[in-house]
Amino acid sequence: MATIKIRAKAAGGVTQVKTLMSHPMETGTRKDSKTGEKIPAHYITEVTAEHNGSTVMTANWAGGISKNPYLSFKFKGASPGDTIRISWVDNMGKGDSAEAQIK
Amino acid sequence: MNLLRRKFLKTASFVGAAVTVGSSVLIPQRAIAAYNKAAFEAKDIDGALDASLGSAQHSPSDSVKLKAPDIAENGAVVPITVSASMGNVSAISIIASANPQPLTSSYQLSAAAEPYVSTRIKMAKTADIIAVVKADGKLYSSTKEVKVTIGGCGG
Numbered sequence: 001m002a003t004i005k006i007r008a009k010a011a012g013g014v015t016q017v018k019t020l021m022s023h024p025m026e027t028g029t030r031k032d033s034k035t036g037e038k039i040p041a042h043y044i045t046e047v048t049a050e051h052n053g054s055t056v057m058t059a060n061w062a063g064g065i066s067k068n069p070y071l072s073f074k075f076k077g078a079s080p081g082d083t084i085r086i087s088w089v090d091n092m093g094k095g096d097s098a099e100a101q102i103k
Numbered sequence: 104m105n106l107l108r109r110k111f112l113k114t115a116s117f118v119g120a121a122v123t124v125g126s127s128v129l130i131p132q133r134a135i136a137a138y139n140k141a142a143f144e145a146k147d148i149d150g151a152l153d154a155s156l157g158s159a160q161h162s163p164s165d166s167v168k169l170k171a172p173d174i175a176e177n178g179a180v181v182p183i184t185v186s187a188s189m190g191n192v193s194a195i196s197i198i199a200s201a202n203p204q205p206l207t208s209s210y211q212l213s214a215a216a217e218p219y220v221s222t223r224i225k226m227a228k229t230a231d232i233i234a235v236v237k238a239d240g241k242l243y244s245s246t247k248e249v250k251v252t253i254g255g256c257g258g
Contacts, residue, residue: 014217027225029203057216060155062143064199064207066180066223073210074217 006100008084015078015102017049019071019086027063043091047071050085051078078102142206148198151206152235152242155196161235161242164189169234169245175226178251184221185234187243192218194237201230226251 008017021044028041047059047069056075078084080102087097142154149159170184185195195218196209207224218236226232229251235244 051215054213054215056213057220058211059220059222060139060142060209060211062204062206062208064143064202064204064225066225070182070221070223072184072219072221073212074219075213075215076217077215 003096004086004088004098006084006086006098008078008100008102010078010080010082010102014074014076015051015084016074017072017084017086019049021047021069021071021088021096023067023069023088023090025063025065025067025069029063041091044069044088045091047086047088049073049075050087051075052082139209142209143204145204145206148200148205148233151198151204152196155206155209156194156235156237156242158242161244163245164236164243167234167236167243167245169232169247170221171232171247171249174250174252176252178226178228178253180223181226181232181249181251182221182223183232183234185219185236185245187218187236187238189218189236189238189243192236192238195220196235196237197222197224198233198235199224199226199230200233202227 003022005020008015023044024042026039026042030039032039043063044061048055049057057073059071082102083099084102085097085099089095139155142151145151145154152159166188168186175181183197185197192212194211197207198205199207210220231246231248233244233246235242
């Protein structure tokens with residue numbers, strides 16, 4: 001199940017990476033409108049971006065990030081054809097990762 | 104019309120509830136080594152900054168650019184972009200000052216990363232967004248008020 005979409009483009013020595021993850025990002029404070037019970041917290045806690053095996057950026061998140069999170073960042077030193085790898089872990093211990101070629 | 108009103112009431116009551124129950128529900132089921140739990144559990148801005156960036160002392164700087172909408176119709180999705188024109192930026196934190204947990208996110212940047220990050224956050228209500236950038240061990244910030252029509256820290 002691919003939950004991560006990555007688009008990475010190098011221009012002028014700087015690579016911009018845009019990524020979309022599908023995740024509910026429940027804060028744990030919201031209530032189910034039918035049962036009145038609290039929906040358990042379920043959110044991504046950490047997103048890691050790696051270029052050629054070295055970490056470029058780590059994002060720490062909590063319930064304050066919107067559902068189906070979007071994240072964009074830039075870094076230097078990559079050339080087209082390189083691989084960028086994005087992985088996330090959530091508070092329930094689940095995780096996913098995906099790789100994409102820099103264009 | 105009626106539906107909108109329902110939605111508004113639901114969100115409004117949620118905001119009230121969130122303040123009281125916020126702390127008890129934020130216990131991760133599995134401890135993740137690098138995850139800075141204290142920073143996200145902090146209820147005030149200073150506590151969140153201290154835990155995420157190591158200090159609560161930040162000075163406003165023109166070098167920090169914060170891009171956020173003037174009015175966010177839906178508080179569940181507020182696009183935020185932070186960039187900085189200074190060098191040696193090692194971390195960025197984004198704070199929504201009226202949220203039950205003010206720290207929305209924190210980013211650790213390697214030497215190769217540019218001081219730029221863009222994401223979408225939730226906002227409980229109209230409040231100042233504070234972008235704090237750590238460069239050479241010092242904190243620089245930029246603040247912008249975002250008006251929220253419908254609060255949405257519940258997503």
